[in-house]
Amino acid sequence: PGGDGTFLTDAQDTSATVQTAVQIPNMSLVRSADAEELSERRMELVRNAHMRAEHQAQARMTMLDLANALDKASLRRRELEARILEEQGVAVGLREELATWPPKVEHVKNKWEDLRLKVVDWGIKASAREGAAFPLLLTLALEWRPIGERRSVTGKPLSDEESMKVDRLLLKEMLKSWYAQVSEKGPARRVSIHEVAENPLTSELDAMARLLEAEREKNKALQGQIDAKDAEVKSILRRILQLEDEKVALLKQAEKAREVLIVEKQVLRDELDKVPDLLRQKEQETDLIRKALADLQEEILRVKAQAEADRLALIERIQLLAGELENALTSAKHMKETAVKAKREQTGCISPEKFAQLIIELEELRDQMNLIGTEKDNEKELIHSLKQQLSRNRRKWELERQFLPLLHQVKGPVGPPSRGVAKKEALWATQSAVVTQAPPEILGQVPSDRMKPCRSSGDVRKIQASTNGFRAARNLM
Secondary structure, eight states, X not given: OOSXXXXXXXXHHHHHHHHHHHHHHHHHHHHHHHHHHHHHHHHHHHHHHHHHHHHHHHXXXXXXXXXXXXXXXXXXXXXXXHHHHHHHHHHHHHXXXXXXXXXXXXXXHHHHHHHHHHHHHHXXXXXXXXXXXXXXXXXXXXXXXXXXXXXXTTSOBOOHHXXXXXXXXXXXXXXXXXXXXXXXXXXXXXXSHHHHHHHHHHHXXXXXXXXXXXXXXXXXXXXXXXXXXXXXXXXXXHHHHHHHHHHHHHHHHHHHHHHHXXXXXXXXXXXXXXXXXXXXXXXXXXXXXXXXXXXXXXXXXXXXXXXXXXXXXXXXXXXXXHHHHHHHHHHXXXXXXXXXXXXXXXXXXXXXXXXXXXXXXXXXXXXXXXHHHHHHHHHHHHHHXXXXXXXXXXHHHHHHHHSGGGTTTOOSOOSOOXXXXXXXXXXXXXXXXXXXXXXXXXXXXXXXXXXXXXXXXXXXXXXXXXXXXXXXHHHHO
């Protein structure tokens, strides 16, 4: 490259054009990102609201089902209570009827005892008129084993039914014996007062025995029905207790579900109440970020304009110095050729003052070139630091825009850097070579270690300069 600096101007124009094109959609990107964040938050709240509404509907359906089940259980309970009352009434009637049976049984027993006494009396009276075999046997049997003291072979007391069976068998055998005794006599003896009195007593005894047996069977049947009804009443009572426990459990479950539903409703209301405040806070933070971004963009534009002006001034200064250096090189070359020619001809020589003046000018040009190189390096470092600061600021703005709710809680960068920003930074860094103007105090500084002029011709010959150093300086430019 030459010393006119045309390539720097082209690169800077390209970089300024790219930066101007990038600055326009920045605000729209910030607005769209904020709008997307707010819309996502609103959609999330709406989804949560729909989900909670579905939960409320399910809880309401569950409570309705529980209420229906509770109504059915209450209806079933009332039916069972009605049946229990009905069965209790039947049981009371059966107990009352059963309570009326002991007097009847006692009456039958009394009649039976009266009949037995009549038979004994009849046998005693008949013993005086006849052979007295039948009355004697009956009297001995009744006196030897009364009804209340009769026992079985194992020693257990016999029931009234078994005693009556024994009495019937005994009576049958006695009647057979009596019939055999009577049949041995004449036919006129068969129809007597004893036979006439025996038939009604026997038939009455049989009728009373059958009636007592039937009443005992009825009593057993009624007792079985009472036992069955008592067992059914107990099972129904157990079922009622179970239904009561289920009812209490269902009521507790419904109460818990209602409390959870109330808490969820309150939480949802609190979140919905916080939404307007969050939106206002987001808008305020977005406005602050936009203002800061606008200020930073203005500062960047100002710095770029200042850098461009400094670069143009430095380019002009470099071109001026390059022209002066070119003139100095031409003069030095001419003077060298003149000195060589004068040395060859040996007709004249250049004065040491001229050589000293030329050396002084060359040293000044060297110092100026060194100063310009130092300034160039300093400006490069300054530009590099400004680029790094701009990259950090852009990264910070991007993170603040993306993670604004966590700005006061998270320290340091969050997430990977943006590829688009990195590419733009790399492109801007490779295409822009800005050289700012050096401070005036550096430009006006004169080096203090200049070579002093030499007046002797030997020193002049020793320090004759060649053009090789100027060619190297030109190649460096």
